[in-house]
Amino acid sequence: MGSGSVVAAKAGELKPNSGKIFRFGSRPGLLVRTAGGEYKAMSATCTHLACTVQYRDDTREVWCACHNGKYDVNGRNVSGPPPRPLEAFEVQVRGDEIFVRRRQES
């Protein structure tokens, strides 16, 4: 997948409708496997006041515990105080590893 990509998880590590935090350089990233089995990755740093967000399987949303900010699985801010979406990353499954990297500027 080229330079700048990191291994976020092993394939099969995440059950559908779950998420995990991975190291993306010096910052945390969030890898989500949706209920439909699709992988989504985004920055885990809340755009409100920089707490680390988490995936909630009960609401199927990305949630920040600090000030109750909510995002959808694409990282779009849907309610609460976050002013901007979470930066979405590019995901690629190769072999038994899931690679994540920044989206390339088009």
Added chain:
Amino acid sequence: MGLFRNLHDWLDERFGWNELLAPLRKKTVPVHRWSHWYFLGGITLFLFVIQVLTGILLLLYYRPGANEAFESVQHIMTQVQFGWLIRSIHSWSANLMVFTAFAHMFSVAFLKSYRKPRELTWLSGMILLFLVLGFGFSGYLLPWNTLAFFATKVGTEITGQVPIIGHPLMIFLRGGEEVTGATLTRFFGFHVAVLPGLATLLIGLHILLVQRFGISVPPKLEAEWLAKPAALREMKFFPNFALRELMAWYVALGVLGALAAIFPWDLGVKADPFVSAPAGIKPEWYFLFMFQTLKVIPSKVFFMDGEVLGVLAFGVAGAVWLMLPFIDSGRARRWVNSLAVVALAYIIGMTIYGHFAK
């Protein structure tokens, strides 16, 4: 008695001891139905002394650094004899000190003790209150647990929202872009060297100003006593008031000891920058009203980001409050008490709301 007398004379010959103590002998404290509010400043000072003493004891074992801090506090709490109690007293005393400092501030505001010529006493007290909050914020990070990590992340991020100077200030506080071990050593330096030095100087100035101007009497009572001097009631500071203050300290020590022993301060889980903020995370109670405000402000208010608006609003409110003695004159006078009532009601209301809100 002979030895004491000799020592007294020895000091008097060298430093003019009698002359130094003369103002204390003449000092009086007004006696009226609100006199008990005069104890709060002294209790805050007493708790500060407890903080210095227990802080020195903790310093003997504490090691700053992302890989050592949590473990060293764990060591203090499990291996060092009475270490858990000393740490618990330090944490409880910090919380009580914030409470008594706030209570002291509001009592001064409601009794209007800040009025001429005591404006500088108010200003030095307000700076001391900010320092106390700085002590709380910097000390909270030192055990390097999850709650402290996110509290520091959010707190420094809020600083970063201030226009122009915010971002450089945030970098300065964190020692970089992120909250890391560099932030911890920095906060340690603030907590045990910079803040204690500044606070000691300001406490000295604050007490000096209180001595210089004497103890304020509420305006209504002052007018009554001026009109009818026979109604004036006061007691000698030494020994009458000082002994009463000593009893207040004794009660404070009892409350502190009971809280520290019955509810030992928790250590929590070691900080990890790569875990999510835990559900139910909240700051210390004295930051809760600001926390809750930031939580309820929408993400955008007109053209502004909600959190920037919140930070600016608190900045303006703090500045107005700081200038209270200068605002409280002429026609503004009758608004000032309402302002103090609104401020107190807002702080209490939002704190309770923040405590129960999910």
